[in-house]
Amino acid sequence: MRIVLLGAPGAGKGTQAKKLIEKFGIPQISTGDLLRAAVAEGTELGKEAKSYMDKGELVPDSVVLGMVEERLGRDDCKDGYILDGFPRNTAQAEALDEMLDKMGMPLDAALNVDVPTEDLMKRLTGRRTCEQCGQMYNVYFNPPAEEGKCDKCGGTLFQRDDDKEETITKRLEVYREQTEPLIDYYRQKGILKTVTGTGAIDEIFTRVVETLGAA
Numbered sequence: 509m510r511i512v513l514l515g516a517p518g519a520g521k522g523t524q525a526k527k528l529i530e531k532f533g534i535p536q537i538s539t540g541d542l543l544r545a546a547v548a549e550g551t552e553l554g555k556e557a558k559s560y561m562d563k564g565e566l567v568p569d570s571v572v573l574g575m576v577e578e579r580l581g582r583d584d585c586k587d588g589y590i591l592d593g594f595p596r597n598t599a600q601a602e603a604l605d606e607m608l609d610k611m612g613m614p615l616d617a618a619l620n621v622d623v624p625t626e627d628l629m630k631r632l633t634g635r636r637t638c639e640q641c642g643q644m645y646n647v648y649f650n651p652p653a654e655e656g657k658c659d660k661c662g663g664t665l666f667q668r669d670d671d672k673e674e675t676i677t678k679r680l681e682v683y684r685e686q687t688e689p690l691i692d693y694y695r696q697k698g699i700l701k702t703v704t705g706t707g708a709i710d711e712i713f714t715r716v717v718e719t720l721g722a723a
């Protein structure tokens with residue numbers, strides 16, 4: 509299964525991707541995660557990326573494309589992959605098509621996780637991540653048993669720098685302007701699938717699997 513996950517920030521792409529990994533045993537390639545890892549390591553690429561990420565803007569295509577190409581070339585992508593948070597604009601989508609054609613592993617589907625705008629803000633401002641195991645919570649919809657502490661491993665929960673309110677507004681604006689047009693891009697290619705991303709995580713996942721099964 510070779511898929512791209514589309515959807516606004518906060519639509520739950522990352523959460524669904526993690527469940528798809530468990531079920532199908534294929535890797536998730538999240539450009540956001542790759543960039544955050546580079547920032548944490550303090551690499552040159554990370555330093556460049558951070559200034560854009562903190563403002564809620566897109567990191568330049570040249571940075572992201574190189575990273576994705578390297579990752580897709582690894583052995584574990586041979587049986588499929590889930591691209592999460594990439595592509596983010598038409599130029600990236602076109603570059604991806606070219607890259608995948610060359611590699612002989614074109615996309616099967618682009619899955620759009622559709623969530624009403626009014627829900628996105630709460631999802632993003634409420635989001636917390638465990639610094640040890642990466643488990644995600646939401647203080648409004650899916651809080652941990654003990655505030656600030658991971659249920660799974662006891663690690664400390666943190667809020668991403670770019671989940672602060674000012675940055676979120678910018679990220680949603682960037683999404684509308686640059687990423688949303690990709691829904692039409694993939695519709696025209698005949699591989700767009702859409703699921704409603706509201707309700708319980710497991711319910712959404714059932715819909716995701718059914719929708720992809722029809723792919």
Ligand code: AMP
Nearest residue numbers: 539540560561565566567572593594596
């Ligand atoms: P995410 O975790 O996918 O919401 O990404 C967090 C931030 O990383 C975004 O707001 C961008 O600044 C940057 N980023 C992630 N993926 C991309 C991409 N494909 N192209 C450009 N910037 C990206």
